[in-house]
Amino acid sequence: MRLRFPMKSAVLAFAIFLVFIPLFSVGIRMIPGRLTAVSATVGNGFDLGSFVEAPEYRNGKECVSQSLNRENFVSSCDASLVHVAMTLDSEYLRGSIAAVHSMLRHASCPENVFFHLIAAEFDPASPRVLSQLVRSTFPSLNFKVYIFREDTVINLISSSIRQALENPLNYARNYLGDILDPCVDRVIYLDSDIIVVDDITKLWNTSLTGSRIIGAPEYCHANFTKYFTSGFWSDPALPGFFSGRKPCYFNTGVMVMDLVRWREGNYREKLETWMQIQKKKRIYDLGSLPPFLLVFAGNVEAIDHRWNQHGLGGDNVRGSCRSLHKGPVSLLHWSGKGKPWVRLDEKRPCPLDHLWEPYDLYEHKIERAKDQSLFGFSSLSELTEDSSFF
Ligand SMILES: *[C@@H]1O[C@H](CO)[C@@H](O)[C@H](O)[C@H]1NC(C)=O
Numbered sequence: 254m255r256l257r258f259p260m261k262s263a264v265l266a267f268a269i270f271l272v273f274i275p276l277f278s279v280g281i282r283m284i285p286g287r288l289t290a291v292s293a294t295v296g297n298g299f300d301l302g303s304f305v306e307a308p309e310y311r312n313g314k315e316c317v318s319q320s321l322n323r324e325n326f327v328s329s330c331d332a333s334l335v336h337v338a339m340t341l342d343s344e345y346l347r348g349s350i351a352a353v354h355s356m357l358r359h360a361s362c363p364e365n366v367f368f369h370l371i372a373a374e375f376d377p378a379s380p381r382v383l384s385q386l387v388r389s390t391f392p393s394l395n396f397k398v399y400i401f402r403e404d405t406v407i408n409l410i411s412s413s414i415r416q417a418l419e420n421p422l423n424y425a426r427n428y429l430g431d432i433l434d435p436c437v438d439r440v441i442y443l444d445s446d447i448i449v450v451d452d453i454t455k456l457w458n459t460s461l462t463g464s465r466i467i468g469a470p471e472y473c474h475a476n477f478t479k480y481f482t483s484g485f486w487s488d489p490a491l492p493g494f495f496s497g498r499k500p501c502y503f504n505t506g507v508m509v510m511d512l513v514r515w516r517e518g519n520y521r522e523k524l525e526t527w528m529q530i531q532k533k534k535r536i537y538d539l540g541s542l543p544p545f546l547l548v549f550a551g552n553v554e555a556i557d558h559r560w561n562q563h564g565l566g567g568d569n570v571r572g573s574c575r576s577l578h579k580g581p582v583s584l585l586h587w588s589g590k591g592k593p594w595v596r597l598d599e600k601r602p603c604p605l606d607h608l609w610e611p612y613d614l615y616e617h618k619i620e621r622a623k624d625q626s627l628f629g630f631s632s633l634s635e636l637t638e639d640s641s642f643f
């Protein structure tokens with residue numbers, strides 16, 4: 254008993270010592286998940302950072318019947334799966350990883366989700382390295398990486414009000430009908446700055462009624478005028494394209510798409526036509542959204558607003574904090590200028606950025622080193638009860 258106090262202080266001193274030798278603490282860290290194999294600094298000194306392996310998400314009992322039919326190999330053509338398409342690039346990688354993680358965590362049958370990931374041919378990290386990183390972060394994920402050739406779209410892109418909107422990969426959604434395997438006849442397209450906090454199967458189960466090609470939450474009270482320039486509205490012919498439909502705003506970051514109808518109707522070409530018009534006469538200021546509004550607004554299957562609580566990135570120019578729209582939440586979307594991982598790293602997060610944080614798998618070297626010492630301390634305290642340690 255007399256030894257207790259001095260021993261505690263010895264342990265404390267040792268723990269403090271540990272804080273300053275992070276290399277040693279790595280050996281005894283006990284946080285769940287391990288460092289992934291890929292944490293490469295790739296060409297041009299581009300550092301992707303490293304990610305911890307996600308926990309294993311398994312199907313519940315109610316899913317068994319479906320997975321019993323399958324061999325170990327899961328096909329990208331399997332129509333019994335939920336198909337999700339997202340882009341994968343070095344800039345938004347942390348967002349894409351968090352988005353995938355959130356879907357797995359909340360899906361009732363996570364093994365029944367298939368991810369179609371689209372990487373740009375000339376990404377500084379290369380599609381192959383990005384693909385390896387996804388594999389090591391999610392060892393049993395069903396996914397396939399497709400390569401997007403930027404030159405398909407680069408000559409069609411006009412400058413927009415925000416640099417990020419000009420990234421060619423931002424236009425990959427226009428080409429899903431061509432990029433994805435022809436056997437994929439329906440897909441949910443999602444931006445990389447989202448998290449899903451509900452079962453993605455519910456969104457997948459949305460039916461597209463009539464001859465509708467896409468579904469998305471739509472906003473009929475938004476002032477539609479501001480998405481196009483006065484040059485558009487004063488043109489003798491262009492506004493006529495909206496006649497006969499009630500155009501409502503919708504965000505293209507969350508869409509359920511019927512790829513069969515999409516391909517049959519050549520919707521990629523319809524979008525490209527508007528991009529060509531934009532090159533000749535500036536008819537809008539935003540990036541990939543306005544062509545979608547021109548082609549689809551008014552003919553969109555309205556999905557519950559809970560599936561796109563958008564705008565959380567804040568204003569397109571100033572990036573101020575936003576709050577949630579009224580009503581329930583199934584998907585949070587940081588569209589706009591600010592991204593939660595950037596604001597969290599800069600220690601000036603918006604209140605809702607903390608909802609994104611639990612899905613982040615990025616390995617913070619300095620902060621984790623501190624956690625590890627704390628773990629070191631607690632395990633050492635236990636050891637003091639067994640005096641053999643000293
Ligand atoms: C989705 O639809 C399938 C087939 O109709 C049904 O079995 C399943 O329960 C639905 N899932 C959800 C989460 O609504």
Ligand SMILES: *[C@@H]1O[C@H](CO)[C@@H](O)[C@H](O)[C@H]1NC(C)=O
Nearest residue numbers: 474475476477478479480483
């Ligand atoms: C919509 O915006 C335009 C221009 O920004 C403005 O002239 C018009 O009055 C607005 N309409 C409504 C209904 O607020």
